[in-house]
Amino acid sequence: MDFFKKHALVVLTTTGIFLALVFYSLNIPHNREANAIERTALAIFGPVLKPASVISHFFENVWDGYINLVGVHKENQKLRGMIKELNTRIIADNEALQENQRLSRLLEMKESVKEPTLSASVVGEDFSSWFRTLVINRGSSSGIREGMAVIGADGVVGQIVKVSVDVSRVLLLTDHASGIAATIQRSRARGVVKGKGEGLCTLEFTTREEDVKIGDQVVASGIGGVFLKGTPIGEVTMVKRGEFGIFQTVTIRPAVNISHLEEVFVVLRGGV
Template sequence: MTIVAIILIVIIGITASDREKITSIENLIGSIITPIQKIFYNSSESVVGTVKSIGSITQLKNENSSLKEENAKLKEQVRNYEDIISKTDYLRNAAILKEKTKYNLVETQIIGKDPENWFDRFVIDKGSKDGIKKGDAVIQGIEVDGNTIEEGLVGRVVEVGDNWAKVIAIIDEGSNLSFNVIRTQDGGIIKGDFEGNISGYLFDTKADVVKGDKLLTSGLGGIFIKGLYIGEISEVTKNSDDLLVNIEVKSAVNFNKLQNVFVIIGK
């Protein structure tokens, strides 16, 4: 490398002056040195290019890492916003219900669900220390006809501990309740099934009930307080050979999204 540098300096010195022709020795030396010079030049350019490429890759990795971190934060924010939005209706209905209800309510959170009856039976985080007892009705604030909030029936308390209670929902196959149709005041019995549906019958075979009729608890049998909103009839089956009018009922409560419920305590 040193020898090449010296030769190049000599050539530069010799050719520094303006001449029309170069000597044969200069031409020979130039012919020998030029390929070598080209190799060293290309090598140096390659090294510089490699260094720049490594720098670019490092920069891209850093930028990618920053983008991933920012993306994760944005996704978390979106989840938080979606959670807030999903709870908006419940929070609004709960606030209105607490203002208008005539009952003493204990607000509770669902902390466990029966693995065999995932939406039918669940555990809440309040118990006898909060005034809850076996048989108490469990409700949720439900919007009816787009402008009124009613006590929507969820189920009833079947077991109570000091700071917990177990609830059986009205869609459970072990749940039975009597009802009245608001429009006609016809009465009947409904119950849940193992698929989470609600069906039943009316006592009067001539009852003039139709799809969309709304139901309230009747209070008969003392299982539930009278006047709690159940839901509406989704199907009516009248059979001349059957002594009863059979109905299917759509609950006002969305059991798939239950998180918080109220328990009616006291008389």
């Protein structure tokens, strides 16, 4: 009895382990079937475990979906950046292509001009109700003087009317104050091209007997020494002969699209 009291903990522990081993060994032949304790536990906790499993799967799917959305968002941002970069490159390439085309046409015009010329870029414009002028990025420091002719790839643009050190103002051929001695290329009829406004010109001082037709090309006659003979001015778009008077009314559309000008040439001769 004293032995049992002294070693009660050891005896109880050993007995518990022994009983557990016996219970486990008895349950081995029936490991594919639930015993009474397992069946009771399943009956009690089964209704609770099923909703818990559904909720667990729900949150697992939500988490997986969130992770996928984060990946898709990052991929979209990356693709948007690539598209933006490609669009920027396309725009730059198109600008370079158009500039190359414009400069190629200017070079062709320059080769046809026997006088020395200076290229310039349009940096400003004034299309008010009173004046039709452009501002170019060349001035007296580049040898520009008032009165010099300005031409584009397609023909006459206008004449230098004001010069500073680095910029100059060009009076356009469509301005009312402009006057260019001109010739109808086909019939050699002469007149003076005056600005009419609204992007048009008129051929004045051409008598009713002169042969002028719609579609005729108008070129500089060279009289006055400002514009080189044969430089294109525009095309006849309307001819009107009144019953009275000795002159006919001739409307001309300029060869140069003034509103789209970006580069021009200044003919370096004459001027004051």
